[in-house]
Amino acid sequence: MFNDEHLRLKTFVKCIKEKGLDKFSEYILRNHENGIIYHRNGYIGDYDLNTEEAILNLLRNGAKK
Numbered sequence: 615m616f617n618d619e620h621l622r623l624k625t626f627v628k629c630i631k632e633k634g635l636d637k638f639s640e641y642i643l644r645n646h647e648n649g650i651i652y653h654r655n656g657y658i659g660d661y662d663l664n665t666e667e668a669i670l671n672l673l674r675n676g677a678k679k
Contacts, residue, residue: 621663621665621666621669622662622663622669624666625661625670626638626669629641629674638673641674641676642673645673645676648676650676660672
């Protein structure tokens with residue numbers, strides 16, 4: 615269903631399944647307020663990282679590992 619170009623989406627779905635939609639929304643809003651951007655010019659943003667672990671770390675902790 616997913617390939618490498620959909621890693622961000624796959625990881626977001628995993629987070630929602632594990633923590634729930636409300637917690638996921640909290641992560642996204644908090645990070646946005648702290649300057650972490652979902653999309654920059656076009657479709658690439660701060661969450662477009664190389665591994666699921668890196669994306670989850672950024673999402674949950676607001677910091678790149």
